[in-house]
Amino acid sequence: MVRAVFRGLGQNGSVQLSFRGQGHFVKIAQAPSADGGRYAEGSTEFWIKGKAARLTRAGHTTESKTTDPRS
Template sequence: MSGIFSSHYSLRPVLPHSASASAVYSKRACLAGAAAILAFASQVHATEARYACSGGAKLTARFSPPSMETGTVALTFETGETITLPQAMSADGGRYADEGVEFWIKGKNATLTRDGDSETCSTK
């Protein structure tokens, strides 16, 4: 066998004198690590924001990635309670609503309504 492979029929390439095997394998490891990070990042929620509300509620809103067919927001309150709301029709801002709970955002502010009681929320 000739060319870049050794005459011992090895599948390992013969490296030029100027290249070191550790440098080649280090580059491969870096590329593999970067690919893993990118694959993981595409699976997480696109956006996360923390809000403090006028009625005392503190929550984290995790918005679904834009690639999802239907949008959702997962509201996790300081108490540990989590409510997931589907995106609803809105002429202005982002509105998420379901069964007595509505979370309506516009810019850095939002209105949280639960069972008819509303409070104004702002990002931290």
């Protein structure tokens, strides 16, 4: 499971990803996107549109649906 916390928008935007069972997080800057929210740095890319999310790390891609932790 990946938890995403979003901060700001545009050039100052970023997402902080934390992974269940791991004691660290990854912070990625927002990147240009024609549709949806895209965050990229090096070999890591996180893309979200509606309830669909895709994470690519070191050439490995995982797709999933989003959930709201408040519900």
